[in-house]
Amino acid sequence: SNEGSATISRFFDQDEWERHRNVGRYWRHLFSAHKSTVFLRVLEPVLMMSTAAALVAAWNTFMTTVYGLPALCIVPLAHQLTGGVVSLSLVFRTNNANRRVIDARQLLSKLSKCTRDMTRVSQYIPNEGDCRIETLRHLRAFPYALESHVRKGRTRQNPKDPTSFRVDPMPCMARALGKRRARRFMFYENIPAQVLMDMTQILQRALMKGMSTQMHAQAEIIVKELSAVLAESEKILYTPIPISFTRHTSRILTMWLFTLPLSLWLPLGWCMVPAVFLISWVMLGVDEIGIEIEEPFCILPVRPLCDMCDREIVGTMAQALQAQDYQPARKKV
Amino acid sequence: SNEGSATISRFFDQDEWERHRNVGRYWRHLFSAHKSTVFLRVLEPVLMMSTAAALVAAWNTFMTTVYGLPALCIVPLAHQLTGGVVSLSLVFRTNNANRRVIDARQLLSKLSKCTRDMTRVSQYIPNEGDCRIETLRHLRAFPYALESHVRKGRTRQNPKDPTSFRVDPMPCMARALGKRRARRFMFYENIPAQVLMDMTQILQRALMKGMSTQMHAQAEIIVKELSAVLAESEKILYTPIPISFTRHTSRILTMWLFTLPLSLWLPLGWCMVPAVFLISWVMLGVDEIGIEIEEPFCILPVRPLCDMCDREIVGTMAQALQAQDYQPARKKV
Amino acid sequence: SNEGSATISRFFDQDEWERHRNVGRYWRHLFSAHKSTVFLRVLEPVLMMSTAAALVAAWNTFMTTVYGLPALCIVPLAHQLTGGVVSLSLVFRTNNANRRVIDARQLLSKLSKCTRDMTRVSQYIPNEGDCRIETLRHLRAFPYALESHVRKGRTRQNPKDPTSFRVDPMPCMARALGKRRARRFMFYENIPAQVLMDMTQILQRALMKGMSTQMHAQAEIIVKELSAVLAESEKILYTPIPISFTRHTSRILTMWLFTLPLSLWLPLGWCMVPAVFLISWVMLGVDEIGIEIEEPFCILPVRPLCDMCDREIVGTMAQALQAQDYQPARKKV
């Protein structure tokens, strides 16, 4: 899909790194430029700017000779003087957007860390009263709940339209928790928060069944880390880079590019039409990338990571469930 | 309102992200430029600079020909040489201001994380002596207390004037704690700190009623995290970016722009008047954004976040209050 | 005072933020430029550079025509080529200095957080043996001890000279601890470290009196956080940005500016004298700000923060002292 090109749909392996590093990338990228999403997305404004350049060039060629009207052109000084601040604003904005990608990737990494930690620590949760298996079931449900939370979907006539980006957590959560209990979660506004709430409830039951208080505290700390992952995901999702910054960058960029033909006519003549085309592509492309990666859950491999967490929990569940119960509190009774 | 344009008044959802990313944004932003607050706010100095440019142009046109006075113009070298340091200072300053927004948003995220954590952990607080319900009530009051603390208001004849940005915590805190107790808090200078003080008092009572010491320590740690949110909010609120930096940037920017017509006359002639207009807008706009986002609690959606915390606590309260008491210390008696 | 202009002598409130954001700031700053400390401090080197420019201009005007000596001038290329690296070094250095301000402000914020945390936690310290009140007294003394530690003063004939920046902790510490005990602290090299040492001694006594071990550990953790504040303050105070960096920046800046008249003569003529004046002000001003904020405890509102901590501890002391003793260890006996 169009949206998908900036997307990293799966994890990189060494073969992909090799391809990524291959020096043939320059030609590969150059010859695939016309298929690049960034290019296709900015094509419309780029063409507009080229058209404007062509019109200015036409005016300067015909109107001035035929009707003796003044040429539309200035000395390029103004564009040179503002080139610095425009470039810097653009690159800093994109860098700030990239920091959001780094943060979001960090969160996904913490998610996988916490599921592993909880699986490991579950060996200390008593099997009695199904506390251990229940914790693991909720743990399996959490990544999918989080995924659906960050991909609540866009308004579309047909909600199944793939561009609506709506993720239905029901199938995956049902696989982990059973249909009946998964359906109960659907009534909550914040499903992942509710999963954690229930996890604490189970842990409290485990404490009563005699779980070691030290390890119980460790388990609660992992729940807290998952809660931090949730809150920080919402942080990224709910608030963009200050909009006035985005708007001002967009405005100064458009104006700079629209007035560029005036500056380029004297030195370049008709050559300025392709020049404007390329310069617009360069500048608007950087801006477009900054915008695309500003909401990083759209481009990061969230689903592959959820599946990996799921696979790992299921894979080690048997071992985790075998561990003997250690219930110091019980023994005292 | 005028002030409000940089403000993010509510959370972004996927529809807004789609609109944000839409490539039509270039035209949308361009055609709404005259309504932009940044534009309207810097319009006055921008017009002043354009007027100065027009006066210089007029002098250079009439005075030189009529009275033979020397033209006011220089070769643009001086502006080219200083363009780099002016642009860099401007963009770095704005970037530093943006880091304050990132920090403040992080604090709001922590606030919502801590309220969820405390709601979850409240299941371990004994119901006896109303400890659990009291903790949750104070927890509901905290976000509103914090909001009023960061929005203490400006001096206005009529304190209800909406531009005074004074938030009265009384109604919301009364909803959580009851009128009588909420009113008591109004006598304190630092209301959120006092809410936390009272929360510890309740937790101490809970400890005496036999709460598990491990979980009590966890609860106290969450209170400490809330205290960190408060202290860091004050940090952002009480201290701006070093004022000498702001002033120097402002001065060199104004001087650079005021002397710009001298440099632009030779290459651009009368065209320099719109050029000065646009360049001033670009440069002063970046400065204005840096100033606007420097106090980020003015532009972040503090109230929606408080309401979300409130809704979530109320929504899970029933479940939290149902949890059985686990009082290991009691049992020993 | 002269030194004081970069100083933030008190906390910003909403009225000051409004003034700070007011668009009239451009004129305010411009018309107060001659009173600006940065301007006054760099005035001497700026005037030297302008004088050099005037001398070069004079030589080029008279010596060349009268004695036919060669003009002192070059094409400005060399300054254009090095303008980038000079500007970048300058702005990065200032940005690094600003990061020190951010760190120092963070420390002050942690200081106020820790005093609040300790006041809250003091409710768990037994009243027996005056442990609780003693902890609070030492807590009151700590911020002032820290302030005097970061403002040990400069060598002046008269140590009471206000520019010696020597802070005497005695009066404030005596208010908290009584004269006799405060005087004892004066014999120590590192007073704040000693206050923490004594605080641990009191906490150990509290532990023996039967304080809950969990809460005792929490209290010790807060002492450790205060110790971190102290160590990081010393880090900022004892080590500047690598001096060779500062010196090289200073040297290349001075040389760039001193040779500037040679480059500016051809394009600007006598106009270069005011041009050199303004360019020197811009560049040296940025450098001066970087130097001024490099030692941030000179410009941050340390004293107001200490007073705020003191007020808050005193304000909540009554409530803290009322809390009942909870001594699990005792009860077992």
Place this chain on the structure above:
Amino acid sequence: SNEGSATISRFFDQDEWERHRNVGRYWRHLFSAHKSTVFLRVLEPVLMMSTAAALVAAWNTFMTTVYGLPALCIVPLAHQLTGGVVSLSLVFRTNNANRRVIDARQLLSKLSKCTRDMTRVSQYIPNEGDCRIETLRHLRAFPYALESHVRKGRTRQNPKDPTSFRVDPMPCMARALGKRRARRFMFYENIPAQVLMDMTQILQRALMKGMSTQMHAQAEIIVKELSAVLAESEKILYTPIPISFTRHTSRILTMWLFTLPLSLWLPLGWCMVPAVFLISWVMLGVDEIGIEIEEPFCILPVRPLCDMCDREIVGTMAQALQAQDYQPARKKV
């Protein structure tokens, strides 16, 4: 090998630092330039660009004079205007890649810290039931398991081909755990995660044998830190810098360089061929470095660090195993 030149194959010692700092480095680097991997890797595109430049120069020399065709040349303004944004994108991208190196190096540092911490803490693990020695054996296995995890290898006909970067953990893990048990690990997808899972199993057994709960919690925290090292390594390994950013940088760089001869013909003539050669090398070299260090486990000394960890564990094992058992939980029975 070709790939290896950016690689740091062993730790720096003071002699290497001295050589690194030696001012003769300028000549050393200059005269070894033709052997530099970066140079060799970008040589192909650099030569392509130089060839393009030569073709343009040939056309402009012969076609214009012989056939009177128009010369292929433009005024360099377009390249000057976009030079800023191209340079900034390039340098910011490389800086972002460098931050990944810093992160990865930090992880290796944490790995060595955690192995030391666990060796130290193992003194508190009971010798009974071989808990202590088993923990240490698994600890020895972990670094090698992690190494093989980040170097899973590339697809090669012969998997022993050294450029496949496939690390077989079997020999080293067998040395630590014995062949039989090491072989069991080979069946798992995520070997290091499984090592940690087993470590927790051993620690649970140790808890049952009466290990102090406090120190058991400390040991589990170290396991959690190792788990964080694993998760963050995967973060770096599985996700590159947003690919659209890399591709756009690559495209604008190639286009900028390919059109450069048009701009350089007028001022430089045939001199532009070596100029294009050098400029391409400078620009593509920076890009190449950014790409090479983007996957930092390829260039960091992972194996030397693993060996160092191994040596240190083995070296202190004897002392660790001598420590007496402290089993408070046992004594209570």
Place this chain on the structure above:
Amino acid sequence: SNEGSATISRFFDQDEWERHRNVGRYWRHLFSAHKSTVFLRVLEPVLMMSTAAALVAAWNTFMTTVYGLPALCIVPLAHQLTGGVVSLSLVFRTNNANRRVIDARQLLSKLSKCTRDMTRVSQYIPNEGDCRIETLRHLRAFPYALESHVRKGRTRQNPKDPTSFRVDPMPCMARALGKRRARRFMFYENIPAQVLMDMTQILQRALMKGMSTQMHAQAEIIVKELSAVLAESEKILYTPIPISFTRHTSRILTMWLFTLPLSLWLPLGWCMVPAVFLISWVMLGVDEIGIEIEEPFCILPVRPLCDMCDREIVGTMAQALQAQDYQPARKKV
């Protein structure tokens, strides 16, 4: 010594800050330029470049007129176009090196924090079996062990040659631990790690003697922090900034400067010889600083900090040793 000029040999006090900030610094730095180490170190390459410039100038003056050979000169466009990327690479590299200084200074700060924390916490370690005094002795030894670890020395004929930077930990460690035990440490490869290993051994003994488990855990956490300081010091010491980055920067800088005379001949003539001298100094100076501060333990005041730690431990030892034993575990027996 030559090496020493970037070195901060002792802590800054307020007098030095005043001198540092004094506006006379511009003249002071300028007139001491010829004594600056950075200048002296880069003098050789700077002179080489100036000689090259002189040769080019001579050729262009004599060869062209006498033999009619073509002048070696080009229009400066190529240097203008690459000036941006060269300056940016240079300044970003230096900034990355500076971040290593910041990190290293942070570690020294943590070291002093941890020694204070351990001294304070030692009051909870039982005096019985000399546990407390032994802990403090090892604590005194740690900073010196760490210093010798980061200054293992360079290969010199005479190992006492001061430029070998070899620090012998024996005298200082013997002062703390006695000769016999200090000598034992000399056999270990990683002395500071071994000191921590022994500290844990002592703490385990203390635990057996009945130390409070909570405070024992706190003490172990401080040991872990010291271990983190060690591991991060090694991180900085063992791995430089990616060498390919350093080499490429060095190469493009040298080439840019060597070809500079070609670009400068046309506009500057013989004036280009001093111009090349100054430009080389500016650019190579920034590079040299980046290289010098890349290994920050060479320039930071490590020894003064170790001495400060030692003084502080000795100064508070008496108070620490007086504290009564609190042995809850014992009492239960």
